[in-house]
Every structure is written in C-alpha cells, then in structure tokens.
Amino acid sequence: MSKETKNTLSITDNRTGKAYEIPIEHDAIRAIDLRQIKVKPDDFGMLSYDPAYLNTASCKSNITCIDGDKGILRYRGYPIEQLAEKSTFLEVAYLLIYGELPSKDELDYWGQRIMRHTYIHVALAKLMQSFRYDAHPMGMFISSVAAMSTLHREAKYVDDPEIVQKQIWRLLGKLPTVAAFAYRIRIGRPFNYPDSTRGYTGNFIYMLDYMNEQDYEVHPTLARALDILFILHADHEQNCSTSVMRSIGSSRVDPYSALAGAASALYGPLHGGANEAVLRMLVEIGSVSNIPAYIERVKKGEMRLMGFGHRVYKNYDPRASIIKKVAYDVFEITGTNKLIDIAVELERIALHDEYFVSRKLYPNVDFYSGIIYQAMSFPVDMFPVLFAIPRAAGWLAQWVEMVNDPAQRIARPRQLYLGADKRDYTLPQER
Numbered sequence: 001m002s003k004e005t006k007n008t009l010s011i012t013d014n015r016t017g018k019a020y021e022i023p024i025e026h027d028a029i030r031a032i033d034l035r036q037i038k039v040k041p042d043d044f045g046m047l048s049y050d051p052a053y054l055n056t057a058s059c060k061s062n063i064t065c066i067d068g069d070k071g072i073l074r075y076r077g078y079p080i081e082q083l084a085e086k087s088t089f090l091e092v093a094y095l096l097i098y099g100e101l102p103s104k105d106e107l108d109y110w111g112q113r114i115m116r117h118t119y120i121h122v123a124l125a126k127l128m129q130s131f132r133y134d135a136h137p138m139g140m141f142i143s144s145v146a147a148m149s150t151l152h153r154e155a156k157y158v159d160d161p162e163i164v165q166k167q168i169w170r171l172l173g174k175l176p177t178v179a180a181f182a183y184r185i186r187i188g189r190p191f192n193y194p195d196s197t198r199g200y201t202g203n204f205i206y207m208l209d210y211m212n213e214q215d216y217e218v219h220p221t222l223a224r225a226l227d228i229l230f231i232l233h234a235d236h237e238q239n240c241s242t243s244v245m246r247s248i249g250s251s252r253v254d255p256y257s258a259l260a261g262a263a264s265a266l267y268g269p270l271h272g273g274a275n276e277a278v279l280r281m282l283v284e285i286g287s288v289s290n291i292p293a294y295i296e297r298v299k300k301g302e303m304r305l306m307g308f309g310h311r312v313y314k315n316y317d318p319r320a321s322i323i324k325k326v327a328y329d330v331f332e333i334t335g336t337n338k339l340i341d342i343a344v345e346l347e348r349i350a351l352h353d354e355y356f357v358s359r360k361l362y363p364n365v366d367f368y369s370g371i372i373y374q375a376m377s378f379p380v381d382m383f384p385v386l387f388a389i390p391r392a393a394g395w396l397a398q399w400v401e402m403v404n405d406p407a408q409r410i411a412r413p414r415q416l417y418l419g420a421d422k423r424d425y426t427l428p429q430e431r
Ligand code: CMC
Pocket: 239, 270, 271, 272, 274, 298, 303, 304, 305, 306, 307, 308, 309, 310, 311, 312, 359, 361, 364, 365, 366
C-alpha cells in the first residue's frame, strides 16, 4: 500500500472539528470504534443506526458465500451447482457444520448416527397427538422442537463438544420425523415410525406416505429431487431465521430452544412462506393467455410478481435454475403440473421486460419450488416445514460457529431512545 493510501477511514466530526482515524478490516469498520466520537467527554459516544441490519455484519463467518451481483452461492467454497449435482443432503450438512467434506468412513458414520436418532421420544409423540386436527404443521413443528429441550436436558451444556455433537445428530435425525408426524396429524392418519434403511429423504417420504401397501417403495427420483431441494435450502448465510438462531443462541440457551425460534422466524410470509405465495399467484393467473395483463398490473404497482427479486441476488438466483430442472425430473414421475407452463412463460416475458430488467428482478428459489412440492402432493401449509428441515443444517452450522467464536457475546443491540423525558407518575383519578 502506498503512502497516500492507508487502510483507515478518516472522519471529521463537524460538531467539534475533531478528526478521527478508524481502522478498516475486510472493507468494514468496527461500529464500536465510533464510540470514541463525542461532543462532551461524558457523552455515551456515536452509535450507528441500522434498522433491519441492512449494512451491518454481525459476525465473521466461514460457512456460506453469496455474491448477489454475480449470482454465486457457495457452501464452504464449493459451488452450489456442484453440490446439487454430485452431493447428498447429509454430506452437505456435514460440510456446513464441520467445514470439510467427509471421508467415506466419516460420511458413513455420520449418516448412521443421524439415522439412529430418527425416533422421537414417546412423550413427544403423545404431546404432538394433542394438537387440534386443523393445527398448522409449522406451528406443530416449532412447538415440538421447543418441547425437545425438555427431553434432552443435557443440551444446555453448549460448551461441551460431545454433548453438542449428540444434539446435532438428534436434531438432524428427529426433525423429519417431527415434520412427518405433523403432516400425519394434519391429514388424520396414524404415525409411521422411521425406517432408517431408506436414506434421509427416502425415509421422510415413507413416513409421510406409507399406509399399508404391499411392496411399498419410495420412487428414487422423488427422493433424489427432495434431496436436491434440501441441499439448495440448507444455508443462506445471515438471513432472518439464521440471525435469530445466532441471537437466541448467544444467550447460551440449548440448541432446541434456539432452533424453535429460528423456525418461527422462517414461518413468516416474507421468508419461508414466499413459495406458497407463488403458487397462489400462478393459480390466480390461471392460464398463459392471462400473463400479459397480469404483468401490466405488476408494472402499475398493483402487486408484486411473487418469486421474483431478492435482497441479495441482483442476478439469476443460482438455486432457481437448478430447481427448474428438478421440476421436470419430478413431472416425469408425477405427471406435469399445469402451473409450470404459466411459470415458464411468466419468467420468459419478465426476463425480457424493461421493468424487470432495469430493476434486476430475476426468479428466486421460491419461483419453482412450490410447483414441485405441489406435484409431489404436499399441501401448501407443509411448504415452510419442507424449508425448515434442511435449513436446520445451516442453523446448526451457524450456531456452532457462533458458540465457538471468542468475539461473540450475548446479542444486545442498542437503540436511539426518542421517547418522553423524565415525568412524574400521577394516580389514575388525577389523569
Ligand atoms: N415484483 C415487482 N416489482 C418488484 C418485485 C417483484 N417481485 N420486487 C421488487 N420490485 C421492485 C420494487 O417495486 C422496486 O421498484 P421501484 O424502484 O420502482 O420502487 C424495486 O423493484 C426494488 O424493490 P425493493 O423492494 O427495494 O427490493 P428489496 O431488496 O427490498 O426486496 C424482495 C426484495 C425479495 C422482498 C422483493 O423482491 C419481493 O418482494 N419479491 C417478491 C417476494 C419473494 O419472492 N420473496 C422471496 C425471497 S427469496 C426467499 C427468502 O429469502 O426467504
């Protein structure tokens, strides 16, 4: 670096005329370095104001890299396209949590430990039975994960690596079972207990579907399609639910309680619920001939094109192009979903329209995933649960990173207090 250029930021406080030099690291400044900027010595010091954390890095992370302008998504350096094509969800979960791809033996052991933990405690199954017949599967999922902390009480020792390891196996093993049980309650059928010989997604589909058929088999193409969808949804760096996982976990609570909170954040329509909105939109459009009129309404600002646009991606979401191909693989088995024709034409028109081009609005991960889930006969209210199962791998990876990061402390943002000044209490009859 030449004499003129230094890796620092010079700030002049025009209230006082004082100059400050603040170090820059990784193109960022530490917000705490602003605290020295004061008008009077007993001032609290300068804060940065950043609602919704639009420009605040809350951690240093080695897990997931996104370059939104270039449409790049990598887990631990591996491009999502390669992982979706060649890897499996369980291998990706290992990669996210431990940082490296497992050896063959490590992968076998990992899969075996997770599948060994697929059974849930009878007390949890009983508790789940008490949900009302029309309970939303995501509500059941969230409550059941929270209840798991009452059954695995050693989980609170978050500094003990062996105990943490076991909770990771348990969570990855049990979440598909909890999800499948929620679904069986939702459709009024008895629980199907896990069959660990069928693989991770194969077992999940089996628990959802099996009745009493002789020679019941899960179609390998459907199991693989779900596995790819799980890979694509496994992590997405500091999104809303992941930030919640880290934030709750920073209080050193057990991972079940933290994960229940993360799943609650995912439940919201602005996060894990967008694929459902896409499906409803395609149904509302109804046919390819209605698309131009619908696009005009979007351009007039009457509504948004659901499944388009992303806070980070200003290019094609790399997950969307992989999902589009998976959709056609699934339709080979399930028969086509007529909504796909509407989706493809909608995408074609939007990608050539000045409104969408100039705003860099491209299809995101949710544009095609709902169509696949619907073709696989999942009810719409299961969609966020199908997002939560794989995202748990990312939540756990980020939680482990946070728990072991010496720079992290309990999450505790500041506020700019703009409320009333001191005033004296008056009795109700005097108001
Ligand atoms: N349809 C039409 N116009 C849009 C859309 C859309 N889907 N998204 C953004 N715009 C327009 C918006 O009106 C604005 O136009 P103008 O500059 O004329 O006011 C411009 O594009 C920028 O929009 P923004 O709201 O500033 O963008 P944002 O980064 O805050 O929002 C988003 C990102 C994902 C919330 C938004 O694109 C959106 O609402 N998309 C539809 C919902 C959706 O598909 N969500 C799934 C996100 S991916 C899954 C996840 O992360 O959980």
